[in-house]
Amino acid sequence: MGATSTIEWTEATWNPVTGCTKVSPGCDNCYAEKIVERFNGKGSFANVRRNSDKLFLPFRWRRPRRVFVNSMSDLFHADVPDSFIANVWSVMARTPQHTYQVLTKRHARMRSLLNSDAFYDQVRSLAPGAAWPLPNVWLGVSVENQHWADIRVPALLETSAYVRWLSCEPLLGPVDLTACDIGIDALSPDWSNQMGAPHPLLDWVVVGGESGPGARPMLAGWARDIRDQCAKAEVPVPFFFKQAGAVLAKEWGCTDRKGHNPADWPEAFPREYPLAVTR
Secondary structure, X not given: OEOOOOOOOOOEEEOOEEEOOOOOHHHOOOHHXXXXXXXXXXXXXXXXXXXXXXXXXXXXXXXXXXXEEOOOEOOOOOOOOHHHHHHHHHHHHHOOOOEEEEEEOOHHHHHHHHOOHHHHHHHHHHOOOOOOOOOOEEEEEEOOOHHHHHHHHHHHHOOOOOEEEEEEOOOOOOOOOOOOOOOOOOOOEEOOOOOOOOEEOOOEEEEEOOOXXXXXXXXXXXXXXXXXXXXXXXXXXXXXXXXXXXXXXXXXOOOOOOOOOOOOHHHHOOEOOOOOOOO
């Protein structure tokens, strides 16, 4: 945790909470679990801890940066009280110079909490005058296959957020974002913003394969298909390819352990970030 990060799509990490429990197949080879249990013993990662001493860390960072919130946990875990999440949101409200990237697999709690007037009142009591939703918060869900896309993407689209994004990592199967199970085209334009110009319902999609011991394969076609869906949308959606993953890296003869091949991958999988949007 700190002012810099090796995660390709962010610049810093901030962990006001540490520890988590598994909820879907994307959790099976959790990197955070391995890190925590290496130092604290098997089973220690299931102990969800609030790190109150880290809560105000972003105030110490003068240079604006993209900040991944809870790289070592899930902020919407059931063991994290609403009041603590409100404190996290208030810190983000009071540090508008930073862009915060929030990612969760707890889609239901995210939706109910962030659409709640009571929660907004809690945040506003700590950060008077805070806009809602916070303009500097990108809210995202993890999607590893079509099953979880059908469940989590609609919940994200139903949640109050300024920027919405997906992390399809580890990508464990094909995903069609234009045909979620309940009939929502997640890449269709959103005409609800005040300027009258359409934006996609989703603002950013990150894709990556799985690394580390026991990594499961990601087929190149799955990643290319999501990239093409983003490019072909009526309002194209920025696409970020993070890594090929350990299995694909071996099959394709990639040149480093994260699966990057400087000669091939950047052209096939461009890295783009979402622009500022007006809702």
